[in-house]
Every structure is written in structure tokens, then in C-alpha cells.
Amino acid sequence: MSPSPTVAPAIELIGIDKKFGAVHANKNINLTVAKGSIHGIIGENGAGKSTLMSILYGFYQADGGAIRINGKDTVIHDSQAAITAGIGMVHQHFMLVENFSVLENVILGVEGGALLGRGVSDARSALKRLEADYGLEVDPDAIIEELPVGLQQRVEILKALYRGAEILILDEPTGVLTPAEADHLFRILGVLRDQGKTIILITHKLREIMAITDTVSVMRRGEMVATRQTSGTTVEELAELMVGRRVLLRVEKGPAAPSDVVLSVRNLTVKDGRGVTMVDNVSFDVRAGEVVGIAGVAGNGQSELLEAITGIRKPASGEIFIHGQSVTGLDAARLRTLGLGHIPEDRHHMGLVLGFEESENSILGYHREGRYGRGPLLDLDACRDDAKAKIEKYDIRPPNCRLKTANFSGGNQQKIVVAREIEHDPALLVVGQPTRGVDIGAIEFIHRRLIAMRDAGKAVLLVSVELDEIRSLSDRILVMFAGHVVGEKTPDTGEQTLGLMMAGIAA
Amino acid sequence: MENLDIISILGSTIRLSIPLIFTALAGLFTERAGVFDIGLEGKMLFSAFAAAVAAFMTGSPWIGLLAGIAVSVLISLIHGFASITNRGNQIVSGVAINFLASGLTAVLGQAWFSQGGRTPPLSPSARFTEIIFPYANELRDTGFVGRFYANVISGHNVLTYIAFLAVPASWWVLYRTRFGLRLRAVGENPGAVDTAGISVTWLRYRATICAGILCGCSGTYLAIAQSAGFVKDMSAGKGFIALAALIFAKWRPVPVMLACLLFGFLDAFANFMQGKNVPGIGEVPVQIFQALPYVLTCVLLAGFIGVARPPKAGGVPYVKER
Numbered sequence: 001m002s003p004s005p006t007v008a009p010a011i012e013l014i015g016i017d018k019k020f021g022a023v024h025a026n027k028n029i030n031l032t033v034a035k036g037s038i039h040g041i042i043g044e045n046g047a048g049k050s051t052l053m054s055i056l057y058g059f060y061q062a063d064g065g066a067i068r069i070n071g072k073d074t075v076i077h078d079s080q081a082a083i084t085a086g087i088g089m090v091h092q093h094f095m096l097v098e099n100f101s102v103l104e105n106v107i108l109g110v111e112g113g114a115l116l117g118r119g120v121s122d123a124r125s126a127l128k129r130l131e132a133d134y135g136l137e138v139d140p141d142a143i144i145e146e147l148p149v150g151l152q153q154r155v156e157i158l159k160a161l162y163r164g165a166e167i168l169i170l171d172e173p174t175g176v177l178t179p180a181e182a183d184h185l186f187r188i189l190g191v192l193r194d195q196g197k198t199i200i201l202i203t204h205k206l207r208e209i210m211a212i213t214d215t216v217s218v219m220r221r222g223e224m225v226a227t228r229q230t231s232g233t234t235v236e237e238l239a240e241l242m243v244g245r246r247v248l249l250r251v252e253k254g255p256a257a258p259s260d261v262v263l264s265v266r267n268l269t270v271k272d273g274r275g276v277t278m279v280d281n282v283s284f285d286v287r288a289g290e291v292v293g294i295a296g297v298a299g300n301g302q303s304e305l306l307e308a309i310t311g312i313r314k315p316a317s318g319e320i321f322i323h324g325q326s327v328t329g330l331d332a333a334r335l336r337t338l339g340l341g342h343i344p345e346d347r348h349h350m351g352l353v354l355g356f357e358e359s360e361n362s363i364l365g366y367h368r369e370g371r372y373g374r375g376p377l378l379d380l381d382a383c384r385d386d387a388k389a390k391i392e393k394y395d396i397r398p399p400n401c402r403l404k405t406a407n408f409s410g411g412n413q414q415k416i417v418v419a420r421e422i423e424h425d426p427a428l429l430v431v432g433q434p435t436r437g438v439d440i441g442a443i444e445f446i447h448r449r450l451i452a453m454r455d456a457g458k459a460v461l462l463v464s465v466e467l468d469e470i471r472s473l474s475d476r477i478l479v480m481f482a483g484h485v486v487g488e489k490t491p492d493t494g495e496q497t498l499g500l501m502m503a504g505i506a507a
Numbered sequence: 508m509e510n511l512d513i514i515s516i517l518g519s520t521i522r523l524s525i526p527l528i529f530t531a532l533a534g535l536f537t538e539r540a541g542v543f544d545i546g547l548e549g550k551m552l553f554s555a556f557a558a559a560v561a562a563f564m565t566g567s568p569w570i571g572l573l574a575g576i577a578v579s580v581l582i583s584l585i586h587g588f589a590s591i592t593n594r595g596n597q598i599v600s601g602v603a604i605n606f607l608a609s610g611l612t613a614v615l616g617q618a619w620f621s622q623g624g625r626t627p628p629l630s631p632s633a634r635f636t637e638i639i640f641p642y643a644n645e646l647r648d649t650g651f652v653g654r655f656y657a658n659v660i661s662g663h664n665v666l667t668y669i670a671f672l673a674v675p676a677s678w679w680v681l682y683r684t685r686f687g688l689r690l691r692a693v694g695e696n697p698g699a700v701d702t703a704g705i706s707v708t709w710l711r712y713r714a715t716i717c718a719g720i721l722c723g724c725s726g727t728y729l730a731i732a733q734s735a736g737f738v739k740d741m742s743a744g745k746g747f748i749a750l751a752a753l754i755f756a757k758w759r760p761v762p763v764m765l766a767c768l769l770f771g772f773l774d775a776f777a778n779f780m781q782g783k784n785v786p787g788i789g790e791v792p793v794q795i796f797q798a799l800p801y802v803l804t805c806v807l808l809a810g811f812i813g814v815a816r817p818p819k820a821g822g823v824p825y826v827k828e829r
Contacts (some may be wrong), residue, residue, distance in 0.1 A: 057702075058704075059702070059827060079702050080705075081704075082704075083704050089702065091702065095696065095698045095701075095702045096696065097692045097695045097696045098696065099695060099816075099819075105699070107688070108688060108689065108692050108699060108700065108705075109689075109703025109704055109705050110703075111685040111688060113685065114686070115683060115684055115685070116682075116685060116687075116688060119685075
């Protein structure tokens with residue numbers, strides 16, 4: 001829909017500027033959002049999208065620039081002012097009190113008096129109205145932590161609407177949702193737009209932008225680089241604007257040349273901490289020079305399989321061989337000396353120590369090796385030189401090996417892990433969810449690295465819940481369902497066939 | 508055991524529980540707001556000292572109470588300044604307060620009164636003394652109910668009754684007022700409070716002020732209701748027992764009261780058993796009984812009470828995410 005030119009835009013940002021120390025997060029940003037539209041803001045991690053929206057919501061103060069809401073100059077010095085100006089925000093990490101009921105969360109901050117009684121009953125009837133108007137159903141007495149994430153997000157939307165929001169900002173709303181929940185969210189956003197609300201959607205997923213927005217603005221390294229009508233642009237153009245160069249959305253690779261078996265798994269059974277069998281009598285091989293992908297819906301035993309192979313969890317029964325040598329039950333440190341590299345599924349919990357410097361993380365797991373130490377002491381110069389070389393080679397930004405790892409963006413954190421494991425030149429590389437929460441520039445880079453490993457004659461075992469990723473990287477695909485490998489397919493197998501196998505319907 | 512003994516144990520259970528109830532409720536307010544309060548012990552001691560000095564100087568227990576509360580609130584604000592405004596470590600700040608209290612009260616007491624850190628004994632008019640309920644004396648010898656009325660219900664000082672009123676009052680504040688809702692929220696997810704446009708800092712300060720007031724009552728009770736003056740280190744670890752009771756009660760007001768009564772009962776029982784024969788065993792060293800509250804604390808905290816889920820944001824200074 002195109003709003004008539006006589007209506008003032010819902011939001012005008014004029015010359016917004018913000019620095020955090022040396023980081024110039026927003027550079028002279030101008031943005032106009034039409035009333036009654038869905039406006040996407042897209043950009044890679046660290047491009048400054050969230051900072052910009054936090055300024056609009058009064059969470060941070062801009063160093064310079066002006067904000068106009070509905071044509072009126074507005075000073076937003078705190079979140080209360082933003083709420084008064086009719087702005088509501090759904091944060092990426094929900095701002096909900098988990099042991100409160102839906103109702104208590106909705107009224108927090110707008111209780112309507114020093115005593116709760118009246119406010120609670122007012123809110124109850126208001127929620128009923130919102131439910132009827134927008135199809136936002138949720139039990140007002142449910143406790144937040146007992147609700148699925150999709151519903152928790154709905155509570156965030158209800159919070160904003162209950163405060164009278166006319167402008168709704170959603171920060172990476174689909175990151176935590178299943179595809180079905182995301183579709184439901186988009187339907188809700190469509191209804192809200194049709195009822196005259198203005199919606200700003202922040203994301204780095206191109207598909208979402210194309211599916212739902214009316215207009216899209218692209219940010220790159222703190223700058224607003226372009227604004228387009230969604231109907232007049234393409235995924236390729238947006239990707240290029242985001243990254244600043246042409247991006248290959250497909251992985252280019254030649255045929256594989258598999259040779260000797262490197263990893264061999266025989267009748268492996270793995271139980272989780274509660275004693276539930278998660279991997280049940282699984283056998284397969286991975287050869288040098290091939291990528292074997294394990295597809296499956298999250299929670300079907302892939303994580304436990306990875307943990308058993310990489311020495312984190314002891315298998316209940318069965319055997320694992322590397323180069324024909326039994327390695328069953330060996331610990332992770334020992335396995336690394338036998339040629340195993342491991343890019344774990346969750347970089348925050350397993351791959352990195354976020355409070356460490358980059359250089360420390362880039363040797364973690366290999367820190368016992370002679371080249372990093374002198375006797376019992378670490379040779380810090382050697383560590384840092386090594387880290388600098390990896391930073392250079394993997395284009396890790398910012399290029400500062402003394403920076404705390406937590407201060408890198410998701411994509412760059414993942415590159416630190418990838419660099420560490422690949423540069424150690426393992427014979428077998430075990431990879432879990434290599435591009436989860438990683439922006440497209442880094443995805444392309446990581447995919448190319450994995451294929452390069454394969455072409456260098458390494459065995460690569462890839463676990464991912466992204467079916468696209470599995471199909472584009474793998475030479476053979478194993479599908480896991482309920483702890484079993486239910487079949488092996490070639491990468492040209494259709495998405496639908498694999499989807500049915502992943503659901504346990506076909507084999 | 509005779510009926511008379513039970514009555515006497517119950518009477519002293521009440522007396523020994525009161526400082527625990529005040530202190531644990533104080534901890535309830537700060538900890539539900541996300542500020543760990545290990546300095547309860549120190550606040551109690553400071554306020555006991557202040558109350559004793561003020562009561563001695565003026566001869567009025569009420570001025571003693573005001574002084575106790577004022578000093579305790581002041582110490583709470585120092586804790587708040589360190590741990591809320593300056594985002595310091597809450598445990599370190601609390602421990603510092605405890606050390607400071609133990610040392611400073613004794614030194615000031617010695618400097619001012621030269622009685623080995625004590626304050627001079629108070630006359631009855633400068634203390635909170637027992638309130639005898641109507642007909643209590645007449646009913647004292649009329650069977651169990653009468654004795655219970657006279658010795659357990661009646662015959663305590665005014666702070667005792669305030670403590671028992673503070674329990675439902677705290678419950679009401681926490682669960683029925685806007686302040687309480689926000690206080691509970693800020694201890695779980697300060698981000699939710701901040702994005703709702705409420706000041707996290709001011710809210711947490713108010714919680715520590717509430718704690719200061721309650722701790723002030725507790726210290727005052729020790730110095731000028733239960734005793735007739737301040738004695739060095741007279742809080743004797745009660746602040747920590749109160750913390751244990753708070754955890755045992757999973758940070759809820761009514762269970763807090765029950766937990767404090769249990770600890771008070773164990774204390775009273777230990778006193779009662781002093782020098783008595785246990786049937787079949789003979790005389791048991793009193794230390795065994797005196798150790799009971801601490802043993803119970805260890806057992807309870809070791810997880811026999813199920814999972815005690817502390818307020819999620821407890822101990823973490825709030826910093827807006829970058």
C-alpha cells in the first residue's frame with residue numbers, strides 16, 4: 001500500500017549519529033517510515049540496526065540528529081518518552097519476567113494506580129479486546145516460562161499494544177521461532193498493518209524482507225546505504241547492498257573424490273544425561289575428501305552423536321574408529337592429537353570463552369602444544385602472532401587479537417572457531433551448525449572454507465538443521481530421526497523427500 | 508515434658524524468632540529486587556548500637572527505635588551506593604559492612620562509655636517492655652489455654668507484635684501493590700523494568716530502604732527490647748541464620764515467618780535442654796543442641812528443600828546491554 005503524500009510519515013530520523021568509544025555505530029542516519037507500512041531494516045550483524053532502534057526507543061541517546069514522530073519533533077530521552085510517543089518495541093531477547101503471568105507482564109509499568117486490583121481487571125478486559133481485534137490469543141493467567149517462545153513473543157507484542165503503540169519495532173523477531181511460528185507472526189503483522197499500525201522489522205534474513213515488507217532500508221557498517229520498494233528489488237541486490245560486494249548465494253563446488261575411510265562409527269548408542277537413548281545403534285563411515293551431512297529436525301540425536309564422536313559424552317555402547325584405530329571413550333584432548341577438529345554447535349557454550357581475548361580463544365584446545373608454550377608457561381607472543389595470522393587469513397573483524405571475544409559479532413566469533421579448527425589441519429573435521437546466527441557474508445566464507453577442506457582431502461562430517469546448507473555442501477546426506485539414521489540420500493534429493501524423512505514419515 | 512515446659516519453650520521461641528523475622532523480611536525486600544544482602548548481620552549490629560546509645564541518651568525507647576532505623580537505612584544506602592550506583596560486587600560490599608559493624612560498634616562503644624564496648628545498662632523506661640494483655644494474669648493458672656494466652660500470646664514487647672504484623676504487610680506490599688510488582692520484576696529481569704520506562708536504580712534503592720527499616724527494627728529489638736543495652740557482637744550470626752531462613756522459605760513472606768519460628772524454636776529448645784537429662788542417654792552437652800540450628804541450616808541448604816530458585820537477576824548489577 002502506498003500512503004497518500006499528505007499524511008506525515010510515522011517516523012523521520014534526521015542525521016542520527018552515535019558513537020560507542022571508538023566504534024561509530026550510527027553515521028548520520030536518515031530514515032523515513034511511512035504510516036501504515038511494514039518497513040524492513042536489513043544489514044549484517046554489527047551494521048548498527050539495533051543501535052538505531054534502541055535510540056528510537058530511548059534506550060540510548062543519540063550524539064546528534066533529530067527524531068520526528070508523525071511530523072512532530074520529539075525528544076526521546078528514555079523508554080517512557082518513547083512509549084508516550086506511541087512507540088513499542090519487541091526486543092530480540094524478550095523483556096519478560098519469566099515467573100510472572102502474562103497479565104502481570106502486560107501491566108508492568110502501566111499498572112494504573114498504586115494498588116494492583118483495578119489495573120489487573122482493566123488489563124484483563126483490554127487483552128480480550130486486543131485478542132478479538134488482532135487475533136492475538138494468549139491465556140492471560142499463563143506463566144511466561146511455561147509458554148512456547150512463539151507465545152512469549154506474542155506477549156511482547158501485546159505489551160506494546162496495551163501501551164497504545166502505533167509504531168511497533170521488532171528486532172530480529174524470527175531468530176527464535178520455528179518456521180510455522182514465523183509464518184504466524186507474519187500473518188499477525190499483516191493484520192496490524194492493515195489496521196493502520198506502522199511496523200519496523202529488523203532482520204538479517206533476506207527471505208523475510210521479501211515476504212512481508214513494503215519498503216526496505218539497508219544498513220552497512222553504521223551507514224544507511226539504500227532504501228528500496230520491496231516489490232522493486234531482488235534478493236541478490238539486497239545481499240550485495242548489505243555486504244558491499246557481490247555475494248554468491250549458492251556454493252560452487254566440483255565433484256568429490258572420496259578415498260580412504262577416516263571416521264567409522266559402528267553400532268553407536270548414546271544416552272543423554274537423563275538416561276534417555278538419543279542415538280540408537282547408528283553406523284556410518286566418512287571418507288577422506290567428502291562431506292557427509294546429517295540432516296534432521298533439532299533434537300533427534302544429532303547433538304548427542306556429535307558429542308560422542310568428539311569425546312564430550314561417553315557412548316553407552318558401540319565403537320568409533322579414526323583411521324581404523326578405536327577411539328571409543330577417549331577424551332576430547334586426546335582426540336585432537338589424533339587428527340580430529342571440532343566446530344561445536346554452540347560457539348558460546350562450547351566453542352569460545354567469551355570473556356577471553358581473541359588470541360586466547362584462537363588457541364584454546366591446542367594450548368598444550370609446544371609451539372604455544374615454554375615449559376609450563378604460555379608463550380604469549382607466539383599465541384598472538386598465531387592469532388594475528390588467523391585474523392588476517394580469515395578476515396576476522398575488528399582485526400585486534402587483544403579484544404575480548406564477547407565484543408565480536410556472531411559471524412566473526414564463528415570465524416574465530418572455524419579458523420582455530422581448520423588451521424590445525426585436522427584429518428577429520430566435525431562441524432555442528434556452522435552458520436547459526438551468522439550473517440550472509442560470513443556464511444559464504446565459511447561454506448567455501450569447508451569445501452576447501454574437502455578438496456584438500458579431509459573428511460568432513462556436517463550436522464545442520466538448515467536443510468539448504470546440508471543440500472548445498474554435502475556429498476552424501478544421512479537423515480536422522482528419533483535417534484536412528486533413517487536413510488542415505490544424494491544431495492540432489494528434493495527438499496520435500498528429505499523433509500518427509502526428517503519427520504519420520506518416509507525412509 | 509510438662510505442659511509448663513512447653514509453654515515456656517514456646518514463649519522463648521517467640522522472643523528468639525523476632526529478630527530473625529525482621530531481618531529475613533529485610534533480606535526478602537532487597538533480594539527480591541535483585542540485590543544480595545549479606546550485610547544484614549552488620550546492619551542489625553549497627554542499628555542495635557545506635558538504638559542502645561539513643562535510648563540511653565534520651566531515655567526513650569521510641570527515639571532509640573528511630574535511631575536504629577535511621578542508622579540501618581544509612582548503611583543500606585551505602586550498600587546501595589556501592590552495589591547499585593557503582594555496580595560493585597554485592598557480596599564484597601555486604602561483607603565489608605559486616606566487618607565494619609563488628610569493629611566500629613565496639614570501638615565507638617569503648618570510646619564513648621569505656622565499658623569494654625558495651626553501652627550502659629538501660630532503665631526499664633528506656634526499653635520496650637512486656638505488654639500484658641487484658642486478663643492475662645488472671646488466666647495464668649487456668650489450664651493450658653490460659654497459660655498459653657498469658658505466656659505465648661501476651662507478655663511480649665511492642666516490637667514483637669510489629670514483627671508479626673510486618674509479615675502480612677510485606678506480603679501485601681509485594682503481591683498487591685504496584686511497588687511490589689515492580690520490585691519482584693526488577694529482581695527477575697531488570698531489562699523488562701527498564702524497557703517499561705521505570706528506573707531500575709531508584710526501584711532498587713527503595714527496596715534497600717525497606718530492608719534498612721526492617722533491619723533497624725531487628726537491631727533495636729536486640730539491644731533495647733530483648734536486652735538492656737548493646738553488647739559487642741550481640742547479633743551473633745542471626746543475620747546469617749535469617750538469610751538461611753529466607754532461602755529455606757524460597758523468598759516468600761509467610762514461609763519466611765514459619766522458617767524463622769522453626770529456627771527460634773530450635774534455639775529455645777537448646778536453651779531449655781541446658782543441664783537437663785535426656786531419658787536413656789543422660790546429660791547431653793549443651794553444644795549439641797546449640798549446634799542444631801546450624802546443622803539444620805546446612806542440611807536444608809544442601810538441597811533437602813527441593814530447588815530453591817533465587818530471584819534470577821540476584822547479585823548482578825544492571826548494565827544496559829551494548
